[in-house]
Amino acid sequence: MDFEKxxxxxxxxxxxxxxxxxxxxxxxxxxxxxxxxxxxxSVACAFGILLSIMIGMPYFNKNGELxxxxxxxxxxxxxxxGKQFNTTITSExxxxxxxxxxxxxxxxxxxxxxxLIFTDVRLSITGEQIDSITYTLSEGKFIEDVTFTSKEYVxxxxxxxxxxxxxxxxxxxxxxxxxxEVGNSYTVNYNEQEKHKYTLAxxxxxxxxxxxxxxxxxxxxYTDGSSEQQDIVVTQESNSISLKLN
Numbered sequence: 437m438d439f440e441k442x443x444x445x446x447x448x449x450x451x452x453x454x455x456x457x458x459x460x461x462x463x464x465x466x467x468x469x470x471x472x473x474x475x476x477x478s479v480a481c482a483f484g485i486l487l488s489i490m491i492g493m494p495y496f497n498k499n500g501e502l503x504x505x506x507x508x509x510x511x512x513x514x515x516x517x518g519k520q521f522n523t524t525i526t527s528e529x530x531x532x533x534x535x536x537x538x539x540x541x542x543x544x545x546x547x548x549x550x551x552l553i554f555t556d557v558r559l560s561i562t563g564e565q566i567d568s569i570t571y572t573l574s575e576g577k578f579i580e581d582v583t584f585t586s587k588e589y590v591x592x593x594x595x596x597x598x599x600x601x602x603x604x605x606x607x608x609x610x611x612x613x614x615x616x617e618v619g620n621s622y623t624v625n626y627n628e629q630e631k632h633k634y635t636l637a638x639x640x641x642x643x644x645x646x647x648x649x650x651x652x653x654x655x656x657x658y659t660d661g662s663s664e665q666q667d668i669v670v671t672q673e674s675n676s677i678s679l680k681l682n
Contacts, residue, residue: 506664507563507656511679514556525559525668529678532557552637553644554579554602554615555677559652559668565659566626571634574651578618578634586610638670638677646672651682 509525513532523530532555561569571578588594589603589612602615615637624632641647650670657663667682 507561507566507666509654509666509668509681510560510562512558512560525679525681527681529671529680531673531676531678533676551639552576553640553646555636555638557677557679558633558635559654560629561626561654561656563626563656567657567659568623568625569629570621570623570653570655570657572621572653572655573636574653575620575648576639576650577620577637578622579637580616580618580632580634582614582616584612584614586612588612636670646670646677652679 510522511525511530511532512520512522514520523532559571582598582600584600589605595603595614599617600614601617603612604614605612618634622632622634636652638646638650652668652670653665654668655663655665668679669682671678
């Protein structure tokens, strides 16, 4: 029944007071039901979004399919003023400016320093019932900044055993800073991530330009023995790098 047309007719025909009140009451009920229905849909949608966030981090895989992982990946880096910031890695690009700190006087003792861009970007995982995480780079290395004394600096055997391949120091200082090579893959226990702050060293073509996209495989092992993997694509954007789920 079209109550709006009936409402219009109320003013053009004669009817009893009781009938007029009944028609107006029905119109009010119709509008009330519509408003409550829309409100229920909004609450239901909000609950659905909240539920997906509680269950895991949704993302689109390389085939365009929506998936929900049970863990979230966060990238950490330092801003120009030395403050740490972080961003969650999703299917949307997260762009991070490359560190502007100039490693003056850096010296390679392995001959590989010229083809790597040293970043301060590191990754961390959050989730439930996680036992360990394994990161694997398709190209490049994970590295760690370390400090040591002049006595250790002259001990070439120690430097090789520690895989410290890049060294720098300030004039007149007895303290040396080195870049320790971790490798293209490492595994860390979930509750020990803060003890292993490894960052990315990315290969370039000699002109500070990253060639092919780099893939970081993140494999999470749960306490029940099951595992789950997400891939991160690393690309270059001017003086920045971007990371997103593949």
